Amino acid sequence: MDDLVVPDGAARPGGPARPGRVVAVVPLRDGSSGKSRLAHVLDPASRSRLIAVLARHVVGTLLASDGVERVVVVTSDPRFTWRALRDVVVDESAAATDAAGTDGLPLLTDDADRLRIVLQPADRPGLDAAVDVGREIAAQDESTEGPVRLLVAHADLPALTPADVAALLAEDAPVVVATDRRGAGTNLLVLDPPASAPSSTGLPSQSGSERQEPRARPGRGHGGEGFRFRFGVGSRAAHVAEAERLGLRAVVVRRPGTAVDLDTVEDWDELPADARAVVGLHVPALRDRDA
Template identity: 75%
Template sequence: MAEPAAVRAGRVVAVVPLRDGSSGKSRLAHVLDPAARSRLVAVLARHVVSTLLASGGVDRVVVVTSDPRFTWGALRDVVVDRATAHAEDGPPLLTDDADRLRIVLQPADRPGLNAAVDVGREVAAQDGPARVLVAHADLPALTTDDVAALLAEDAPVVVAADRHRSGTNLLLLDPPWSAPSSTGLMSSSASERHEGRARQVFRSRFGVDSLAAHRAEADRVGARATVVQRPGTATDLDTLDDWSELPAPVRAAVGRHVPALHDGEAG
């Protein structure tokens, strides 16, 4: 077995955009009813957030959502100790990870995935410069080894490609590129600002063909980028084709909560 990657030093904040529990996974609507799709969104988000919190190099996880009530419900098992969850003699106890997880409301006047990412980057920058790892909330095969491998890369921009090598499932940004537009110029030195050479801001470019867009963005700002593709980072879960690409143990784990996916696979 290969040795785990050595994580580079520096504070790391993971940002997970999570829209809501009702509008996602529409491409699975032919096999999953709305309740099942909501369960799927919750199961996948819980797995991703739990994996990030269990990764030694991640200091904090920020979930940006337009639906805090759904998100708190989905992540309840992450922050509430199961042994005390239904205790009658007092409130439930929180897990050790509870203080490392923050759920942030995405403002209604800042809609969309890239805006959610920027909100998370702003939160990450509140305590000073940090490496920011943006992770989609629907990566059922993501492991702590995958996270460690990304954090060990020495490029200031690391793009984890999807299985088609067209999209971006995770994006790692080193300072100052991790700072969002509202704080990006603060990371430039005083001499650079005085000479009119303030660093350009790296813009999140999630969407169609985001792998190429993020590589082009790195070129634009003069940041070296590298592309990573690992089994645990490459497959999200939007379609039955994605489902069929997952390892059998992962399908079994997800299918326990959303059994209709097995029915769709058979059909």
């Protein structure tokens, strides 16, 4: 199995995104418990604003990317998530007009019907479980519309661009890992079928009262077990090993827009100036560090 690392800033040969329906899954915990490593420079309200602006950027970028059919956000706090993503789904100019008394209701954007916000079940906690929930939702309509390619993206990538998304989707490999700037983590992950299918292969029987025995398929491990998410410390190596377990080729990609997340002050210092400017508008305490 190949493990190909593309150096920072290097362009890869190839054309547009490969064919296939793409559903993006974005796990987002809540607006209060994240970014704890920035607690010494940001108060709770500032950290909440930071989580919101980063999530809004990532989801907006995914919706603006060619080839992404829809975005599923899996969260333990749907109310916070809806507030954070309001600008993505509501036409603010129309809302202002409505407030003046023309219609009375704000208008939704063209992207509103491509975004789904889903509550993460309390009995399925954790990042890997959240992504699994998104994968299951992405697969729900496969029977009528065909299998999907899965794109998993963390919600804190302030430099992510549609060009980055297109580059990942154009990679000719069943598993694509976009690593962080240290080369150890996984910031985005692309899975082609059958790896993009939910791990469970038990299917409803015709009566609906029984389950068929799992059936092994290509790209699955023993007993029909599918690709297992391994986010966390060392996830780049863990995801490559998971692809190897299933006999699938993995490509590891490092691009400036996919490599930088925002968890620490050091991450902030590594951000391009334009990304710092956008984030700093909403989080002055970070902006003031550059003064």
